[in-house]
Every structure is written in structure tokens, then in C-alpha cells.
Amino acid sequence: MTTRPPARHVIAEFDEDQKMVDAARHIADAGCQGVTTYGPWDLPAVDPVAAPHRPPIAAIALAGGVAGGLCGLAIQWWSTGGAYPVDIGGRPRHPLPGFIPVTFEATILGAALAVFIGWFLILRFPRLWAPIDEVDGFEQVSTTRFWLTVPAPDDAIAERASELLRSAGARRVSEAML
Amino acid sequence: MTVAVLDSDDRAAARAEARRIIEAADGPIIHPDEPVITRVLTPLWTPRAGWRPLFAVSAVFTVIFVVSAGITVVRGIGSWGNNIPTAWAYGITDFVWWIGIGHAGTFISAFLLLLNQHWRASINRLAEAMTLFALVNAMLFPILHLGRPWLFYWLAPYPATTGVWPNYLSSLPWDVVAISTYFTVSLLFWYMGLVPDLAAARDLAPERWRRRIYGVFALGWRGGAREWRSYRLGYLLLAGLATPLVVSVHSIVSLDFSIAQVPGWHSTIFPPYFVVGAIYSGFAMVLMLVIPVRRIFRFERLITPRHLELIAILLLATGLLVTYSYLCEAFISWYSGDRFEIYAMLVARPAGPYAVIYWAMIAANVVTPHLFWSKRLRRDPRVLFAAGVVIWAGMWCERFIIIAGSLNRSFLPSSWHAYAPTLVDWGLLLGSIGLFALLFLTFLRWVPAIPVSEMQELQHRPSPTGAVR
Numbered sequence A: 001m002t003t004r005p006p007a008r009h010v011i012a013e014f015d016e017d018q019k020m021v022d023a024a025r026h027i028a029d030a031g032c033q034g035v036t037t038y039g040p041w042d043l044p045a046v047d048p049v050a051a052p053h054r055p056p057i058a059a060i061a062l063a064g065g066v067a068g069g070l071c072g073l074a075i076q077w078w079s080t081g082g083a084y085p086v087d088i089g090g091r092p093r094h095p096l097p098g099f100i101p102v103t104f105e106a107t108i109l110g111a112a113l114a115v116f117i118g119w120f121l122i123l124r125f126p127r128l129w130a131p132i133d134e135v136d137g138f139e140q141v142s143t144t145r146f147w148l149t150v151p152a153p154d155d156a157i158a159e160r161a162s163e164l165l166r167s168a169g170a171r172r173v174s175e176a177m178l
Numbered sequence B: 001m002t003v004a005v006l007d008s009d010d011r012a013a014a015r016a017e018a019r020r021i022i023e024a025a026d027g028p029i030i031h032p033d034e035p036v037i038t039r040v041l042t043p044l045w046t047p048r049a050g051w052r053p054l055f056a057v058s059a060v061f062t063v064i065f066v067v068s069a070g071i072t073v074v075r076g077i078g079s080w081g082n083n084i085p086t087a088w089a090y091g092i093t094d095f096v097w098w099i100g101i102g103h104a105g106t107f108i109s110a111f112l113l114l115l116n117q118h119w120r121a122s123i124n125r126l127a128e129a130m131t132l133f134a135l136v137n138a139m140l141f142p143i144l145h146l147g148r149p150w151l152f153y154w155l156a157p158y159p160a161t162t163g164v165w166p167n168y169l170s171s172l173p174w175d176v177v178a179i180s181t182y183f184t185v186s187l188l189f190w191y192m193g194l195v196p197d198l199a200a201a202r203d204l205a206p207e208r209w210r211r212r213i214y215g216v217f218a219l220g221w222r223g224g225a226r227e228w229r230s231y232r233l234g235y236l237l238l239a240g241l242a243t244p245l246v247v248s249v250h251s252i253v254s255l256d257f258s259i260a261q262v263p264g265w266h267s268t269i270f271p272p273y274f275v276v277g278a279i280y281s282g283f284a285m286v287l288m289l290v291i292p293v294r295r296i297f298r299f300e301r302l303i304t305p306r307h308l309e310l311i312a313i314l315l316l317a318t319g320l321l322v323t324y325s326y327l328c329e330a331f332i333s334w335y336s337g338d339r340f341e342i343y344a345m346l347v348a349r350p351a352g353p354y355a356v357i358y359w360a361m362i363a364a365n366v367v368t369p370h371l372f373w374s375k376r377l378r379r380d381p382r383v384l385f386a387a388g389v390v391i392w393a394g395m396w397c398e399r400f401i402i403i404a405g406s407l408n409r410s411f412l413p414s415s416w417h418a419y420a421p422t423l424v425d426w427g428l429l430l431g432s433i434g435l436f437a438l439l440f441l442t443f444l445r446w447v448p449a450i451p452v453s454e455m456q457e458l459q460h461r462p463s464p465t466g467a468v469r
Helices: A017-029 A044-050 A057-083 A096-123 A138-142 A155-167 B008-026 B036-045 B051-075 B090-114 B118-122 B124-145 B149-155 B171-204 B208-218 B225-258 B270-296 B305-336 B339-351 B355-373 B381-408 B423-446 B452-460
Strands: A008-014 A036-038 A146-151 A172-177
Touching (some): A008 A155, A017 A036, A036 A044, A138 A146, A155 A172, B036 B171, B036 B423, B036 B452, B051 B149, B090 B270, B118 B305, B118 B452, B124 B149, B124 B423, B225 B270, B225 B381, B270 B305, B305 B339, B305 B381
Antiparallel strands (some): A036 A146
């Protein structure tokens, strides 16, 4: 896992979700790249700007489900039919219908574990500290406030971004190394 | 989940319209001015009055459970009232009952999420917790029933030097796999849904030690757009995976019975019948839990009469399905022409040694839900609570009648044998209720009982048509 070196960002705090959504759109339309938004509840409207890439969780779940199902089937096939065969009235050693319930459950278990582990990996959890935590008042992001950050590599972009964010209704705009 | 993006004026108008519709017709789903965060999180810092005495009573019953389980482990299954032919009795009754109760939680949470039923947000956390704790109880009973519970790991496929493997063609190992999968998936689903709220608890906690504990469990959640998008997708996927589990788990439990030849068990209707009964008992228990919780925690403006009414409607629907299953079961036994089936279903149950329990079951499960044709009764918390308790107990009677009632009167009259529970049986049953209550009260004390982020989202983004999104 590589750690990105701190970079200069303009950060803005908003009272209302809609103001932040509008600000994110304006600032992206103005050509600023790398907008990130934070808020106490889910705002799918900012996805195109702040989270444009669909996380590969569905693919991870599919892989986990297939792996789980195959493992479940293999264990039954090998143990019931090979390692420890039980002859019940001459019934076949590999009756596939009898293996369906465990295979089904193992598929679901594999997929669910993959979703959870994949979620951890995608978001690099647990990540108990990040530079933005040092920003004054950021702790309110999980309760009542909305935040937006945008990279500002030079003064001109920083100034332009600050101006846009203020005009979009930010209650506070500042800069930080994130 | 798609949320329409409205500008400020539209939002204000939509909110006013939603409020008008709600208050005119159904009462508020969530009061627009309710301070959700403080309402939900404050009880975590200061316990509500009544929490301590309830916890103490639950602890006493938990001790009863531990003592009864200890007697079972030390003295063996002989300390139970089981005999031959009634080799399964209270232990398996309690198991099937608890696991059934565990089904409404996932049903409410996952199934209604997939159906975009946003009213679930007020009660889903409570229902999921109920599922987890009911499953803890459910898992303990078959393990105790093993006789040598310390060897329970023999049921898992581990590389034993003996070369002995579980028999995967028996429905009992299917149970182990199904229930452990259900518990694991329910736990992941519950925890994933909790993370944003644990972050809120971390950021609002008054003391440093609380902030640290919640902080560790919140994993560093900051509510970033990427976090929310992954969360939304992952949570939906887990819901999609958990929903078929609800159906599969109790279907597999029912196969423990229906693959046997015992009259009263050998029935193809068992899987759907068990699933419907499970959801029915689970909804009854949701009512039993939600009604006191909303009162004690002052959640009346978050869990409104409209929510209770919707649960009552679901209870009515599942109650009718259960009634249909009873009728179908009786009809098929008569139609089969099998004299043992006819005797078991049409004579032994209504007029046999457990006739009182049978008729109590009918009164509780068939008659009670018809109260909810009345809108007034559907919205009366006292009636709902009482009906919940009656159905909850009635479903235990149903499990008992299916299990002990069938075994008690199998093929040969010469092998019929009376069954009566011992004190240890009663201790395990009542003690498990205490254990459940203890776990549930612990949850209420330390975990946000209502999903703060979802409720705030609902509150700030009312649907244009009204309350129930």
C-alpha cells in the first residue's frame, strides 16, 4: 500500500447537503479535478463528481461466491464420496442433489465474506487517522455538517476554487495539506 | 437507491407537502423537526430509567440458563424429560422457535431494503439485533442436545486424524452450515450498516474513552463520497445475499423433519410452512420489542404508529399464510388416505395428550391476527404488544406440537410414551428468554438502536408523495 504525499487542498464546510452537491458540480464544471465530498448521510447525487468510479464490489462478490460454492462442493464430493464413504442402501456415492444445500450456503457465505473483505480493501479500512481529521470542526462530518475538498496545486487554482466555494454558500473555506 | 435532486425551494415545498399528507392521513413517519442524532445517541451516554432493573432481571434468568445448561453438560440429556419415542422435545422446540424468531430481522432489513421500502429504517437495527441474539440462543440448543456438547466441532469439516467426516447427505449437518452461514451473514450485514452510526457516536461521545472505543469500531469512517458509494453497493449486495438465506435456512430446518417418516413430519409443505411461521413469530417479537423500546427511549416520533401499523399488516398477512398452512397440512393428511397421517393430524393433535396446547396454538396463531383488520387496533400499541406476546407464545406451541406431538404418537401404540418437561427443560426455555433479553439490553445500552444516517437522510429528503418511501 502506497501513501500519497500531502498536497495542498482547498476545503469548504457546508450547512446543507444540497449546497454542497451544487458546489461540487460547479467546481467540477469549472475544471477542478479530484473533488471529494464528505457528509453524514448518503448523497448519490455527488457520485459523478466525487466518486466517479464504480467500486468493484460486485465482481469481488461473484468471485467469492463462486470460490465458496466450489469449495463447499469439493469438500462434500471428496469427503462423502471418497475419504469417508457411507453406504446407505446402495445409494450413489456422489449424489449431486444431496450436495445442493451445503453448496448453496457455501456460495452465499463466500460471496458475503468477499463483499465485506472487499469493502475493507477498497476503503483501506481500518484507517483510524487521516490528515483531514486535523481540520478544525471536521468531526461534525458524521453528524451534521458537509465538507468538500479539492486539490489546489497552485495559487491561481486555490483562489478560483475558494471563490467558487464561497459563492456556492460554504460557511467556511480554508486550505490544508491533505 | 436513487434520490431525486431538488433545489431548495422544491425541497421545502416537498417537505411541506409530505408533512401535510402524513399528518392528514397516517401520522408522521418521522417528525420533521425531530433531533434524530441526540434522540438516538443520548441513551448511549446515560442509560434510561428502567434499563438497570430490566438488566438485573435478565441477568437472573441468564443465570438460570447457565445453571440448566451446566446440569445438562454434567448429567447429560437424562436431565431432560426426553424419552423414546419423544427423543426430541423442548430442546429442538426451543431451537426451531428461536431460529424462526431470527427471521423477521433479516426479512425487515434486507428484503424491505431490496424493495426500496424506506419505512424499514426506523426498526431495522432493532430487528437485526433481535435476529443475532435469537440466533445465539438457537445455536446453543442443538449443541446442548448433542449430549457431549464439547465435541460439537465434529460437525465441522476439519482434517481429523480419525478420518471421520460429517455426513453431508444428512440434513443435520445441513443445519450446521445453514445456521452458521446465516449468523455470519447477519452479523456482517448488521455491522456494515452500523459503521456510519458508530462514527457518529465516536464524534459525539462525551468522554475520550468512549470516543476511542467507538472510533476503533467505526474503522475510520469519514463519510467520503467513495466510502458511501462502496457502502451503498456492498450493503445492497449483502441484503441480496441475506434474503435467500432467510428462505433457505428455515427450509433446511424443516427438512430435519420432513425427510423423516414420522406421521405429522413427512410432508412436502414443510419448507414454505416453516418459513412463513418463522417470519410470523419474528414479526410478533419485533412488536414485543419495539413497543417498549419506543416508549422507554422516547422514540415515539421515530417509530410512529404508522410503522407499527405496517408491521401489523405484515403480521396479518403472514398469519393468514400460517392458517392456510394449517388447513393444507390437515387436508393433505386426510387426502393421502394414510391412516397414520390421518390419525396424527386429525385425531392425535386436536384430541390427544397435548390438545390444550394445540388449541392454544390455534387460538393464538389463527384467531389473533384477525384483530388487525381494524385500523384502530393496528395502531394501538397496547393491543399490538399483547397480540405480539400471544403470537410469540403461540408459535412456541406450534413448534412443540409439531415435534413432541408427532413423536409422542408415532406408528405403534405399544411404543407411545408420555412426555413431560423437567425443571431443567423449563430452566433452559425461560433462561434463554433471559439471555436474549440480556443481550438485547446490552445492545440498547451501547449501540445506536436506530440508524441515524438513514433516518437523517429520510428526514431531509422526504419523498414527493409522502412519508413511506
